[in-house]
Amino acid sequence: MSVTAAQGFEAAGVVAGLKSTGNKDVAVVVNRGPLKVGAAVFTSNRAKANPILWSQQAVSDGVVEAVVLNSGGANCFTGSFGFQTTHQTAEKAAELLDVSAGDILVCSTGLIGTGDEVFRGKVLAGTTAAIAGLGPDGGDAASEAIMTTDTQPKRAVVSRHGWTIGGMAKGAGMLAPGLATMLVVITTDAVLDAGEADRALRTATHLTFDRLDSDGCMSTNDQVTLLASGATGIHPDHSAFTMALTEVCQDLAQQLQADAEGASHNISIQVVHAASDEEAVAVGRSVARNNLFKAAIFGNDPNWGRVLAAIGTTDARFDPYDVDVWFNGVRVCTAGGPDRPREEVDLTPRATGILIDLKVGDAEATILTNDLTHDYVHENSAYSS
Amino acid sequence: MSVTAAQGFEAAGVVAGLKSTGNKDVAVVVNRGPLKVGAAVFTSNRAKANPILWSQQAVSDGVVEAVVLNSGGANCFTGSFGFQTTHQTAEKAAELLDVSAGDILVCSTGLIGTGDEVFRGKVLAGTTAAIAGLGPDGGDAASEAIMTTDTQPKRAVVSRHGWTIGGMAKGAGMLAPGLATMLVVITTDAVLDAGEADRALRTATHLTFDRLDSDGCMSTNDQVTLLASGATGIHPDHSAFTMALTEVCQDLAQQLQADAEGASHNISIQVVHAASDEEAVAVGRSVARNNLFKAAIFGNDPNWGRVLAAIGTTDARFDPYDVDVWFNGVRVCTAGGPDRPREEVDLTPRATGILIDLKVGDAEATILTNDLTHDYVHENSAYSS
Known part of the structure; x- marks a missing residue:
């Protein structure tokens, strides 16, 4: 179930032709609310991909409607054309979802330097197709669409007294700290404000993903996003929520470690x-x-x-x-x-x-x-x- | 010729049984003077082998009579017994050379944790044999005796207006900076005082060995030693000497890079x-x-x-x-x-x-x-x- 385990979320994963394998490569996760709270942490690499530059601005007000993610190309070091691709992706999703583009986060993963016209066309078409296919059971497909050299999707779900946290991750290579080490989307139906979401996410990632260091190589594209819909109407104790979130992050981190490229231990x-x-x-x-x-x-x-x-x-x-x-x-x-x-x-x-x-x-x-x-x-x- | 290219030096390399291959494994380099100037730089790893702890003290007065080196065991993390082995090695060499033990440097390389009674016995016997075999043509044998996984000995010689600098090195693995990245002994027949030797060595290693980083792993045993005999009576200009020394160090550094374990580029x-x-x-x-x-x-x-x-x-x-x-x-x-x-x-x-x-x-x-x-x-x- 991953990101659709919590109430208030829909997701999809589709084949957009970005991967030469023909596997799913574009995912969308949408928060149907009532709250549209979002928080995110980003790679501390100073060489940041275009989606990172965009998402850092988009999340700054604590409001996130949806996340669009693609594998098959990092859109990093692709110049102003690449940044426009990210911008157009957010605009396309916003138009179809009838929300503001400034509330759409974008994540990309794949080879650095990939982001030409063909890439742009496939990402935009994939975004359209994914939004058309959104559903409350789409979490598994979304978790497949973000895989690169991962051999299996990574999903985790934790439920507490009436509320749930679910997440998906992709990793495999360039796993190192400074945050964030990979693409992760985590959703919850608990009631949180933006400050609570941000604090909980920073605490949880500091203790989990930040302590995963598979090969010492920090990526240009890594992002961990937390979305809260408040659909249960339950406002959990902050430390209880942070502990559950840490559990989800640690579960995903261990799955990333277990599937790291070429590892035998x-x-x-x-x-x-x-x-x-x-x-x-x-x-x-x-x-x-x-x-x-x-x-x-x-x-x-x-x-x-x-x-x-x-x-x-x-x-x-x-x-x-x-x-x-x-x-x-x-x-x-x-x-x-x-x-x-x-x-x-x-x-x-x-x-x-x-x-x-x-x-x-x-x-x-x-x-x-x-x-x-x-x-x-x-x-x-x-x-x- | 390596360390015996310069006038005033004798060396030897012998088989002491430390290597399972039966190859040479103990070397001695002796400065016959008239000057007995020495300088050395050491690994900046805080986990230092016993020979490093000894040699740092021994070189501090700028007087060095000889260097004893062994492969086949690092004598690192071998406790007080291991330190006594280093001490006894210096005492043995001093006795046979009729000098002070405090003017003998000791270097070891091989597996960390190796340094038992058998090791000590072989090192002491090898020191005795090497000193018995000292000669003005012993540089090549000495450079062979310090090899570990090196596929070939490393030697370099530079001559200027009447004076010479020669050196030998071993490397192969654990090549990283912070100095010194390997065992190196360099000799010169130029006239230098201890301060000049120290300054020239620090400048030269900073620009050469410190910029060699084969695998990012800093050893516990690395040491670069410079000995000056003054046998030519020529006191070179300091910058001219430093440039020539840098040339020798760079030559050896490139040989270490070319022979790094398993490398193909x-x-x-x-x-x-x-x-x-x-x-x-x-x-x-x-x-x-x-x-x-x-x-x-x-x-x-x-x-x-x-x-x-x-x-x-x-x-x-x-x-x-x-x-x-x-x-x-x-x-x-x-x-x-x-x-x-x-x-x-x-x-x-x-x-x-x-x-x-x-x-x-x-x-x-x-x-x-x-x-x-x-x-x-x-x-x-x-x-x-």
């Missing part, structure tokens, strides 16, 4: 007893981005030396001779020296847990990443069309 | 018209560390979108819509949009040139890196013994 790097949350994240991220560590996991090698070498490149407070490291529950390093023999560690399961005890403070964080594999190299050396 | 990323040297380096390094860019080069794909996405993650001053990018002389991106068709770019040669014009200022820098290949993944998932 889902690695959770838990950093405990750090001096601050920021330092715990910095340590986890440094390990997550270390190619030698990632290649070792691919080879089922509990190479704790590479973990310590990666920690040593951070500014986090720690004593290199008082750090413990566990691989899948086996403490292979204690006080900065060898502990249990590496033969005791079984790294053959896909789920891999690294625990790093910095022994400094009370803060902790978990970073999700993947291993560096032959398939990652293959997919990313071949992918350009 | 040597990539030079030249950033021009940056606002400052630091920003030029930051932009080049961000591109050099982007796995998607590196995998694209492996696949001979001139994917300029990944270059712009990597630049966008930096704080460098630039306008994303006023950047030009060349791949091997073909401008594929101009003003942040597509330019020449990608088909015009030939990326099949190993030497690959990326030119990024930020159009902001007058600063420039070139970062050397490698592509991300199947062989890199293979070597680093298999390497742990």
Whole structure:
């Protein structure tokens, strides 16, 4: 159900010919209200695609009527023609939905530099077709239309006392932080004002998508959008809503990790007893981005030396001779020296847990990443069309 | 000739049984004077191996009699026993050379966590054997003894008006900046005082080894040492000496790049018209560390979108819509949009040139890196013994 699990939303996903595979490639999600509350977070990459530049302005008043998303082309670095394509997409959707273009968000994903006349024509036609096909069961089709190298759609739904949050995501490559790491649309039928939606979304993404760092590469197009229809008439407690939203985001983040391009291990790097949350994240991220560590996991090698070498490149407070490291529950390093023999560690399961005890403070964080594999190299050396 | 090209030096490389291959694995370089000037730069990784901790103290007075180096074990995170091994190595060399242990530098390379009794015994026996075999033609053997996954020894020699600089290096993996990225010993028969040696070495490494970033992984053991014997009696102009030293360092850095583990392209990323040297380096390094860019080069794909996405993650001053990018002389991106068709770019040669014009200022820098290949993944998932 994804984005149509919550009341007040319709969606569709259609084939517009943007993908050479003939699969669905344009999606629309519409908020039927009564509230039209929207919030969004965007990539912190300074090189931003045209849809990001548009959507940042469009969401700023907290009112969003619909989101139009396409795969098969990022519309990034396509100049003023590309920006006009985004603008025309919003105008087309607004006209058909009888709302203001300034309340339409646009998201694109695919190859950077793609956004010519043919692309524009297909996006506009796809937008028209998707709006004609909108329905309360369209969430699944929409979640398929935003896939790129994803092998399966990502959907999550959480229900609480009378209200629901549902979401869809696409990911696969260029998964890294600074937000937002991918395209995500989340809907809820709870009553929220724009400020509440924005705060809840920032808190939830900070703890979930921001801590997913599959390959250290931050995209130009990433956007996470939250839409609230208020259709249930229920105004939940803010912290209860934020917790449920975090649960949906974490579920989607784990699905993104599990389907990351070419990966053979889902690695959770838990950093405990750090001096601050920021330092715990910095340590986890440094390990997550270390190619030698990632290649070792691919080879089922509990190479704790590479973990310590990666920690040593951070500014986090720690004593290199008082750090413990566990691989899948086996403490292979204690006080900065060898502990249990590496033969005791079984790294053959896909789920891999690294625990790093910095022994400094009370803060902790978990970073999700993947291993560096032959398939990652293959997919990313071949992918350009 | 490497480290014995300059007058006043003797060296040796011997088989001590540290490498399972039976190849040479302990080297000694001795300065016969009359000057005993030494300077060194070390990894900025906060997780430092025992030889680094020792050598940082030993070099601090600017006097160095000899350097003992071993491959086959990093002696990193091996606790106080490991530090004692380094200490005993220096004591052994000092005793045999009849000098002070505080004037002996020690370097180790290999797997982190390796440094038990067997390791210590072999290092000490190897040190004794190497010192017994010292000779003015020992530079080549020494350069072989420090190899790990290097496929060939790295040597460079530059001669000026009556004086010479020679050097040896080992690299292959964990090549990244912050200095020093590998083990290097450089000798000269010019007359230098300790301050001159230190300044020249810092300038030269800043412009060369610091700008080599093969895989973004900073080692725990890296050290670059400069020894001056003054044997020619010639005191060169400081800038002339620094230029010649920079030439030797750049030659060795390029050899390290050319022999990086599993690489199929040597990539030079030249950033021009940056606002400052630091920003030029930051932009080049961000591109050099982007796995998607590196995998694209492996696949001979001139994917300029990944270059712009990597630049966008930096704080460098630039306008994303006023950047030009060349791949091997073909401008594929101009003003942040597509330019020449990608088909015009030939990326099949190993030497690959990326030119990024930020159009902001007058600063420039070139970062050397490698592509991300199947062989890199293979070597680093298999390497742990």
